[in-house]
Every structure is written in C-alpha cells, then in structure tokens.
Amino acid sequence: MSCQQPSNEWVVPASEPEVEPVTLRPATADDADALALVGAATFLEAFTWMLPGADILAHCSKNHSADSYRHYLAQPDTRITLACSVPGGAPIGYAMITAPDLPSFPVQAGDLELKRIYLFSRFRSSQTPVLDARGNTIAGLRAGQALMDAAIADAAGLGARRLLLGTHENNQRAIGFYRRNGFAEAGTRTFQVGSQCCCDLIFARPLP
Numbered sequence: 001m002s003c004q005q006p007s008n009e010w011v012v013p014a015s016e017p018e019v020e021p022v023t024l025r026p027a028t029a030d031d032a033d034a035l036a037l038v039g040a041a042t043f044l045e046a047f048t049w050m051l052p053g054a055d056i057l058a059h060c061s062k063n064h065s066a067d068s069y070r071h072y073l074a075q076p077d078t079r080i081t082l083a084c085s086v087p088g089g090a091p092i093g094y095a096m097i098t099a100p101d102l103p104s105f106p107v108q109a110g111d112l113e114l115k116r117i118y119l120f121s122r123f124r125s126s127q128t129p130v131l132d133a134r135g136n137t138i139a140g141l142r143a144g145q146a147l148m149d150a151a152i153a154d155a156a157g158l159g160a161r162r163l164l165l166g167t168h169e170n171n172q173r174a175i176g177f178y179r180r181n182g183f184a185e186a187g188t189r190t191f192q193v194g195s196q197c198c199c200d201l202i203f204a205r206p207l208p
C-alpha cells in the first residue's frame with residue numbers, strides 16, 4: 001500500500017533551486033502595483049530585526065501603496081528602475097530617484113535623492129545573472145550594482161550635481177556598498193516609522 005504526501009504539506013526540495021536571471025527596465029505608472037508589492041515585501045525583509053510588526057505595517061500602508069508610487073512617477077524628478085526575474089517578470093527589486101525629502105538636512109541646488117534601493121536577498125549573490133537588453137549575461141555584474149548604476153545614470157541624466165541617500169547607522173553591509181560606489185557620510189536625518197523615531201546617516205556622492 002503506497003503512502004501519498006498530503007497536498008497541504010510543504011515538500012522540501014532535494015536541492016536549492018537555481019536563482020533566476022535578472023533584467024532591469026524603467027518603471028511606468030502601470031507598474032505601481034508591482035512597485036507597491038516589492039516595496040512592502042523588501043521593507044519587511046529588511047527591518048524585521050529592528051521594528052515592531054505594527055510599525056512596519058503602518059509604514060508600508062502609508063508609503064508603499066500603489067497610489068504613492070503613481071504619485072511619485074508623476075513627478076518630473078522621479079525615475080524608478082525595476083528589477084524583474086526572468087522568465088516571468090516577477091518584480092524583485094527597484095531603485096528610485098526623487099527630489100530630496102530630507103527636512104533636517106541642508107539640501108543644495110542640484111541635489112537628488114536615491115530614496116529607495118531594494119533587492120530581495122535571494123538575488124544579491126554573484127551567482128545571479130544580470131541580463132542586458134538583448135538577453136545576454138553581463139559578466140561580473142551583480143543585480144544590486146546594476147540597480148545602483150542605473151540610479152546614478154538616472155540622476156546624472158536629470159542634471160543632478162549630487163546624489164544623496166539615507167541608511168541606518170547599523171546597516172554596515174549597505175554602508176560598505178555605498179562607500180564602494182563613491183558615497184561619503186554627509187550628515188544625519190530623523191524620521192518616523194509607525195510609533196518609532198528613527199535616525200539615518202546621510203551619504204552624498206558628487207556627480208559629473
């Protein structure tokens with residue numbers, strides 16, 4: 001008599017599946033739902049160690065709605081590059097350039113802000129292929145670096161002279177990544193996430 005696996009149980013794969021290739025493209029207002037999904041999910045993945053669940057939900061409800069992304073994309077200084085898996089086109093990350101929203105930081109004329117750069121941890125390794133527009137693998141390029149390169153190019157294309165970003169002071173992995181991309185510490189900011197008052201380091205990178 002055979003024993004059949006119940007359909008409601010998880011089946012553990014024999015080996016880790018290969019990571020899908022990644023491709024990048026400019027986001028449009030039609031991508032608002034996808035951006036809201038990946039924005040909320042990556043924020044949750046990034047901050048479960050730091051923030052209570054209720055504060056994460058409150059923050060995502062306010063800042064990662066489809067309407068908020070449609071509003072951003074309607075602004076002349078917003079550019080969003082969306083990273084998608086191949087095949088299927090599932091959204092797995094994005095980089096978002098906006099006009100600076102840093103009330104406690106001395107913003108200068110010609111500044112833009114890298115407001116968000118998110119990528120699911122599954123796609124951050126050197127084993128994740130990044131494809132060009134023709135579907136060819138770009139040798140040696142990681143998905144996170146591809147998003148950063150796109151963000152810097154977008155900011156330069158908009159005529160920015162400096163690119164700003166904020167990150168938590170304990171996020172050493174991100175800080176190392178930003179420094180390798182030419183960013184240097186330039187100040188701090190405070191902001192609210194749900195009931196929590198948070199403090200970020202501000203980094204700046206000059207643009208040609």
